[in-house]
Amino acid sequence: PAAASLAIDGPSAAANIPITSTIVVPAGQVYDGGGNTIIASGMGDGSQDEGQKPIFRLENGATLRNVKIGAPGCDGVHTYGNATLENVQWLDVGEDALTMKAQGNVTLTNCVAKLAYDKVVQVNANGNLTLNNFQVDNFGKVVRTNGSSQSTNVITINGGTFRNGTNIVRTESVNVRVRYRNISTSNVSKLWQVPNASQVSTY
Numbered sequence: 412p413a414a415a416s417l418a419i420d421g422p423s424a425a426a427n428i429p430i431t432s433t434i435v436v437p438a439g440q441v442y443d444g445g446g447n448t449i450i451a452s453g454m455g456d457g458s459q460d461e462g463q464k465p466i467f468r469l470e471n472g473a474t475l476r477n478v479k480i481g482a483p484g485c486d487g488v489h490t491y492g493n494a495t496l497e498n499v500q501w502l503d504v505g506e507d508a509l510t511m512k513a514q515g516n517v518t519l520t521n522c523v524a525k526l527a528y529d530k531v532v533q534v535n536a537n538g539n540l541t542l543n544n545f546q547v548d549n550f551g552k553v554v555r556t557n558g559s560s561q562s563t564n565v566i567t568i569n570g571g572t573f574r575n576g577t578n579i580v581r582t583e584s585v586n587v588r589v590r591y592r593n594i595s596t597s598n599v600s601k602l603w604q605v606p607n608a609s610q611v612s613t614y
């Protein structure tokens with residue numbers, strides 16, 4: 412009967428989705444990956460080489476949710492303005508996982524990042540970065556502002572687990588504020604690498 416075949420087909424199982432070019436999420440739109448895993452080819456090898464392509468490009472106001480980024484992680488996710496990420500899992504971070512490429516407010520909620528050789532979130536623009544319940548294992552820096560740039564950022568870390576890394580935040584900018592609460596850490600060498608300890612507070 413029809414019901415049996417519906418039951419067999421059921422809700423679709425998670426799948427691997429091969430891509431050969433960046434997935435662009437237009438301004439204000441939502442990309443829901445349905446739990447599928449993106450596998451890139453020809454876009455970079457996931458090493459520390461700069462210039463790899465992003466897996467996703469989020470235009471201003473875009474949302475990315477329920478997706479896994481498999482190896483090679485290439486240059487991860489690029490944001491151009493405000494962005495919302497929910498249940499995004501980087502299974503093997505490439506050169507980095509997410510880059511703020513233009514000014515905006517970027518929020519990650521219930522995301523996971525693993526196996527980052529160095530940086531997870533690269534901040535190359537002004538704006539606020541909020542990490543709600545971010546689970547990160549194996550990293551150099553969870554958040555790194557760009558070189559000696561004096562960007563203005565409020566970095567809020569609300570919950571989360573950070574294991575096996577060097578810094579949760581590293582910045583050279585005196586214009587960065589870090590606020591955090593309810594975090595769990597293990598084997599992290601120095602949580603906050605900032606110009607002045609007064610830039611970091613709980614809230």
Ligand code: ADA
Nearest residue numbers: 461506507510533535557558
């Ligand atoms: C390095 C590099 C920057 C930028 C950054 C990134 O810090 O020096 O120019 O490319 O990586 O965005 O990955």
Ligand code: CA
Nearest residue numbers: 461506507533
């Ligand atoms: Ca880099």
Ligand code: CA
Nearest residue numbers: 503504526528
């Ligand atoms: Ca990696």
Ligand code: CA
Nearest residue numbers: 486506507533
């Ligand atoms: Ca990068």
